[in-house]
Amino acid sequence: DTGVSQDPRHKITKRGQNVTFRCDPISEHNRLYWYRQTLGQGPEFLTYFQNEAQLEKSRLLSDRFSAERPKGSFSTLEIQRTEQGDSAMYLCASSPEGGGAQYFGPGTRLLVL
């Protein structure tokens, strides 16, 4: 399967713990995006990378959130000191070019207790 993959698919954590999610994009895609989606809403843009450079971050991305794409391939999204409001589906997408179609992974569903 050469689609976008995300790991883990589900994560349950206690408030205050740190969590890290991984995204593996389609191999030839140089753009990688992170979104957050809650029930009844569309995906909300968090950040995106072109190769290893993080080019834009949403104001939704507080200081507790950090994303990396160290070698321009896979990416990680870390949430420190999780809060109940962080409970959501975290989506990753990749694209071969700016403005082009984005291809989504299955998402990581986070539940903060």
Next chain:
Amino acid sequence: AQSVSQHNHHVILSEAASLELGCNYSYGGTVNLFWYVQYPGQHLQLLLKYFSGDPLVKGIKGFEAEFIKSKFSFNLRKPSVQWSDTAEYFCAVFTNAGKSTFGDGTTLTVKP
């Protein structure tokens, strides 16, 4: 600021009925327009896209959408829906600079 508005939150149709889902966006520059679909239990899939040229674009499964620049609209249509079209539909706007905005989605339920 860029925004996308989908007017219908939930649409219920009988099989063979025609479908039109509204999408309006606001952005001052050049945008690329998309419709994505999420079937129950599956991840977001691309339905169709518009970059330039013919404003009437055709996608998979008989869907089409029309870009009307003067109205900032990109409505999705299908002449005859099937039960298998039951899903959530998202309109999205992407810019070449990487800014991406989705609407809040429309849930379509098709009754057999």
